[in-house]
Amino acid sequence: MADLSAGTGVPVPTIKYYLREGLLPPGRPLARNQAEYGPAHVRRLKLVRALADYGGLSIAAIAGLVRHLDDPGVAGGTLLAEAQPAVTPPPEPGGGAGAGRARRHVADLLARKGWDRLAAHPSAATLTGVLASLLELGLDDVLDRMDDYAAAAEAAAATDVRILGDVSDRERAVEVVVLGTLLGDTLIAALRRLAQAHLAGEACTG
Amino acid sequence: MADLSAGTGVPVPTIKYYLREGLLPPGRPLARNQAEYGPAHVRRLKLVRALADYGGLSIAAIAGLVRHLDDPGVAGGTLLAEAQPAVTPPPEPGGGAGAGRARRHVADLLARKGWDRLAAHPSAATLTGVLASLLELGLDDVLDRMDDYAAAAEAAAATDVRILGDVSDRERAVEVVVLGTLLGDTLIAALRRLAQAHLAGEACTG
Numbered sequence: 001m002a003d004l005s006a007g008t009g010v011p012v013p014t015i016k017y018y019l020r021e022g023l024l025p026p027g028r029p030l031a032r033n034q035a036e037y038g039p040a041h042v043r044r045l046k047l048v049r050a051l052a053d054y055g056g057l058s059i060a061a062i063a064g065l066v067r068h069l070d071d072p073g074v075a076g077g078t079l080l081a082e083a084q085p086a087v088t089p090p091p092e093p094g095g096g097a098g099a100g101r102a103r104r105h106v107a108d109l110l111a112r113k114g115w116d117r118l119a120a121h122p123s124a125a126t127l128t129g130v131l132a133s134l135l136e137l138g139l140d141d142v143l144d145r146m147d148d149y150a151a152a153a154e155a156a157a158a159t160d161v162r163i164l165g166d167v168s169d170r171e172r173a174v175e176v177v178v179l180g181t182l183l184g185d186t187l188i189a190a191l192r193r194l195a196q197a198h199l200a201g202e203a204c205t206g
Numbered sequence: 207m208a209d210l211s212a213g214t215g216v217p218v219p220t221i222k223y224y225l226r227e228g229l230l231p232p233g234r235p236l237a238r239n240q241a242e243y244g245p246a247h248v249r250r251l252k253l254v255r256a257l258a259d260y261g262g263l264s265i266a267a268i269a270g271l272v273r274h275l276d277d278p279g280v281a282g283g284t285l286l287a288e289a290q291p292a293v294t295p296p297p298e299p300g301g302g303a304g305a306g307r308a309r310r311h312v313a314d315l316l317a318r319k320g321w322d323r324l325a326a327h328p329s330a331a332t333l334t335g336v337l338a339s340l341l342e343l344g345l346d347d348v349l350d351r352m353d354d355y356a357a358a359a360e361a362a363a364a365t366d367v368r369i370l371g372d373v374s375d376r377e378r379a380v381e382v383v384v385l386g387t388l389l390g391d392t393l394i395a396a397l398r399r400l401a402q403a404h405l406a407g408e409a410c411t412g
Binding site: 043046047049050053054110113114115118121122123124126127129130131133134136137139141142145148149150151152153154155156157158159160161162163176180181183184185186187188189190191192193194195196197198199200 | 249252253255256259260316319320321324327328329330332333335336337339340342343345347348351354355356357358359360361362363364365366367368369382386387389390391392393394395396397398399400401402403404405406
């Protein structure tokens with residue numbers, strides 16, 4: 001365990017905690033108080049750290065994800081689709097006055113993009129909830145720009161799928177999907193803030 | 207307070223909690239146990255709800271943001287830049303073997319985009335941390351696609367700035383920035399998942 005800690009930079013007490021919570025499979029017992037940890041442990045530990053540090057997930061949520069990763073029922077071809085519900089935040093039901101308008105706008109958007117069959121996708125509900133909140137606050141301008149945001153999101157997703165296409169190893173592909181979805185959100189958010197700061201600076205000095 | 211609750215759909219105990227935590231300014235006292243709440247309260251309450259539901263913020267973080275919103279020191283022209291540090295998650299210091307490579311790649315990206323002056327921006331550190339995590343996990347493919355992600359993020363930021371440009375009212379503009387940054391992350395993440403699901407479906411059936 002000391003070697004595992006040295007190889008990953010994760011403190012021993014944290015590794016023990018991950019073992020207790022089922023985030024990491026137990027090592028192969030060698031002697032009393034000793035166990036062997038292999039490359040699979042190193043990889044899983046790095047995955048758990050990445051999800052905890054940049055995926056914005058609680059330990060309980062990571063435990064759920066790890067079970068999903070280890071589930072042999074997840075098919076190769078539909079990795080993205082099958083892994084997505086596990087990593088999509090639960091949608092909030094839209095209750096206010098903006099909810100009806102938001103629902104119609106999301107339905108229109110899905111139709112325009114040819115995404116009709118995704119009407120029941122958890123992210124369609126999340127999208128409706130966010131739009132309803134924005135409408136409640138009178139930020140109707142966002143509605144006129146939805147196609148612009150959708151185009152930006154499509155460009156990012158196309159890049160995701162290209163990276164996934166390069167991955168032959170199946171277990172690897174699941175990792176890429178999970179990491180790509182969660183860490184990708186943080187990556188894109190960071191890039192968006194940088195681009196905003198750059199554009200805001202230009203607007204001020206130019 | 208019953209009217210405020212009815213007008214926003216936020217339960218009275220929740221409103222009392224927000225008042226105690228300083229998320230909502232006190233109403234104008236009318237009589238013992240009675241206070242008047244105006245349109246500003248309705249608006250602020252909706253903002254707090256939106257941030258709690260879709261901004262992924264804790265109550266403490268929202269309290270910090272609200273103080274920032276009420277700060278007259280925030281200048282009109284640099285709203286985006288000034289509001290950003292408050293809504294950017296704190297960066298994690300990259301410690302592992304991937305950190306050095308990640309730092310070089312982020313520096314190169316900033317130079318390529320003409321974003322050099324943003325090297326000390328919190329989001330540059332976040333970006334470095336995410337990249338370092340991905341490199342630690344052997345997901346080097348992301349490095350080759352950084353320009354694609356940056357282009358998608360730039361498109362989203364350009365849309366953000368266009369929406370901000372339509373907002374004349376100063377208090378409104380601060381709201382748009384804060385909401386746009388936080389809820390925009392959720393909005394773009396939801397659209398990206400839909401686009402991923404669509405592309406994954408195409409790849410399977412096409």
